[in-house]
Amino acid sequence: xxxxxxxxxxxxxxxxxxxxxxxxxxxxxxxxxxxxxxxxxxxxxxxxxxxxxxxxxxxxxxxxxxxxxxxxxxxxxxxxxxxxxxxxxxxxxxxxxxxxxxxxxxxxxxxxxxx
Numbered sequence: 001x002x003x004x005x006x007x008x009x010x011x012x013x014x015x016x017x018x019x020x021x022x023x024x025x026x027x028x029x030x031x032x033x034x035x036x037x038x039x040x041x042x043x044x045x046x047x048x049x050x051x052x053x054x055x056x057x058x059x060x061x062x063x064x065x066x067x068x069x070x071x072x073x074x075x076x077x078x079x080x081x082x083x084x085x086x087x088x089x090x091x092x093x094x095x096x097x098x099x100x101x102x103x104x105x106x107x108x109x110x111x112x113x114x115x
Contacts, residue, residue, distance in 0.1 A: 027111065037110040038103060044113070045106065049079040061112035070101035074109075077102060 027037065048058045065071055070091070076082040084102070088095045 027107065037114070038106055041106040041110040041113075045074065045078045045109070049075070057113045058109065061109045064112055065105060065108050068105060068108075070098075070105060073098060073102045074105055 044055065044058060048055050053059060062071075062074065073087055076087050076090070077084070082090075084095050084098050088098045091098065
């Protein structure tokens with residue numbers, strides 16, 4: 001392999017890594033020292049339900065995902081203060097299913113409010 005081929009491969013790898021990191025940051029999946037997208041959304045949802053739902057961007061984001069099978073996890077957890085265990089028993093699923101879907105829904109909200 002020639003030096004120019006090695007440099008071309010290294011440039012390709014560097015570009016792929018850069019693009020991957022940017023995409024992970026954009027989707028809130030990498031902690032950049034600031035709050036992650038998930039943590040930021042959790043804070044916003046807590047405030048949203050405490051402040052009588054006065055954040056229009058959160059309202060629109062929640063409206064956009066309201067047809068999701070697991071949507072009720074969000075108001076049950078953040079508004080009604082139900083535990084993950086209680087919500088899991090309501091859905092008749094394991095707690096890991098509720099945790100995973102709560103995070104997924106929060107990340108959907110994050111994407112909707114940051115775009």
